[in-house]
Amino acid sequence: MTILLLGGTGKTATRIAASLSAAGKPFLLASRRGPDAVVNGYPAVKFDWTVESTWAAPFEHGPVEAIYMMEPQSDQPWIPMIKFIDLARKKGVNRFVLCAGTTAAVGKDGMGRVWEHFIKTNVNFCVLRPSWFMENLIEPGLVYTISKLDKIFTATQNGQIPFVSADDIADVAYHALTDGKTYNCDFRVLGPQVLTYDKIAETLSEVLGRKIEHVKLDEAGRIEGLVQAGVSDYYARFITRIEALAAQDFEKATGDAVEKVTGHPPKSFKVFAEENKAVWASS
Ligand SMILES: NC(=O)c1ccc[n+]([C@@H]2O[C@H](COP(=O)([O-])OP(=O)(O)OC[C@H]3O[C@@H](n4cnc5c(N)ncnc54)[C@H](OP(=O)(O)O)[C@@H]3O)[C@@H](O)[C@H]2O)c1
Incomplete structure (x- = not known):
């Protein structure tokens, strides 16, 4: 029986795939780019939430026992997701792991609607609600501003965020997909410390041996900067909105889900920074 990993070229699914591969458990990655974009020759199939x-393609590769999923960036994403879950149930799938976010709540528009559907249909499920990924700092935008300008621009002010590594999110997902018991609950998946971007900049300065500055922008300035950097107006406003919420400590939380589920503590930002310091080399 195979584990189907949607978002198959993304940060979390690729890490889950590595763990499944190491454990000798069959899996199939699925995304719009499918086999063209997967690493390590992993099995993959083309899948598009909007098409x-x-x-049906993933089910043509053999029986699927569990599915890992996340939302497509589209209007009312829960509508196709619920429809797909019903198709998967008809194909015999009875375990779903959903990667959502801090704002998800049962029944609330967004991933809460999918979560509610798990409960209504009585399937085994686990909803992951991670805070912000440490790996955002190795995405091209932040790599550029850190390596070229020695700066991080945000509208988070002194907001505290329990940054978590995608390694830990994937490890929690791996357990939720494969453990003998099923969880049927949500987990706040959080890093070991709540950190401001000032603290992130201070840690990067220590690790990189040069001063990295956190530049605190107001909302209008943040939107303008993102748009100037080539981000769409819509996405610039989206990022700024969640940063403004974080400025009010919306993300601030502590919890032990990573250790409880995986048996090991979550990775610290210092360790993450050491592991990735070559990415931010001055250029
Ligand atoms: N980054 C954060 O700080 C943060 C914090 C909390 C929650 N989250 C949530 O965590 C989830 C985990 O994402 P991740 O980081 O593992 O993913 P990711 O790296 O953002 O990658 C997204 C994946 O979805 C696929 N995809 C995009 N549109 C699709 C479509 N229409 N149909 C099928 N596949 C599609 C992409 O592959 P193709 O391009 O090949 O289709 C890719 O594999 C996301 O829902 C995100 O919103 C993120």
Whole structure:
């Protein structure tokens, strides 16, 4: 029986795939780019949430026992997701792991609607609600501003965020997909410390041996800067909105889900920074 990993070229699914591969458990990665974009020759299939005719393809590779999923960036994403879950149930799938976010709440528009559907249909499920990924700092935008300008621009002010590594999120997901018991609950997946971006900049300065500055922008300035950097107006406003929420400590939380589920503590930002310091080399 195979574990289907949607978002198959993304940060979390690729890490879950590595763990499944190491454990000798069959899996199949699925995303719009499919086999063209997967690493390590992992098995993959093309799948697009917006093209319903692609949804049956994963099941043509053999029986699927569990599915890892996340939302597509589209309007009312829960509508195709619920429809797909019902198709998967008809194909015999009875375990779903959903990677959502801090704002998800049962029944609330967004991933809360999918979560509610798990409960209503009585399937085994686990909803992961990670805080912000440490790996955002190794995405091209932040790599550019850190390596070229020695700066991080945000509208988070002194907001505290329990940054978590995608390694830990993937490890929690791995357990939720494969453990003998099922969880049927949500987990706040959080890093070991709540950190301001000032603290992130201070740690990067220590690790990189040069001063990295956190530049605190107001909301209008943040939107303008993102748009000037080539980000769409819509996405610039989205990022700024969540940063402004974080400025009010919306993300601030502590919890032990990583250690409880995986048996090991979550990675610290210092360790993450050491592991990735070559990415931010001055250029
Ligand atoms: N970054 C953060 O700080 C943060 C914090 C909390 C929660 N989250 C949430 O965590 C989840 C985990 O994402 P991740 O980081 O593992 O993913 P990711 O790295 O953002 O990658 C997204 C994946 O989805 C696929 N995809 C995009 N549109 C698709 C479509 N229409 N149909 C099928 N596949 C599609 C992409 O592959 P193709 O391009 O090949 O389709 C890719 O594999 C996301 O839902 C994110 O919103 C993120």
